[in-house]
Amino acid sequence: MNIFYLLIGVSLLAALIFLGAFIWAVRSGQFDDNETPSMRVLFDDDDVEQTSDKEEENNKK
Incomplete structure (x- = not known):
């Protein structure tokens, strides 16, 4: 059961390192x-051209 505490601690440490990076x-841009x-x-x-063509067709109707 103690190994679970160790694994949780190590995973939280790794997550904090990746968050910091x-x-x-x-x-830094x-x-x-x-x-x-x-x-x-x-x-x-x-x-854009196809959209404008479709809009023109719809306006003609």
Whole structure:
């Protein structure tokens, strides 16, 4: 039964370590993406054209 207490303690310690690493990564800017938003303009977006075509057809009716 004592092994369960040890396993619970070790798993809580591991969870706290991973939580600390995640918080550190967020605060240090690991998930900031400054390049992609400026590149979105360069990609064609076919979904917008299809949506506008469908809206035009619905407006004609």
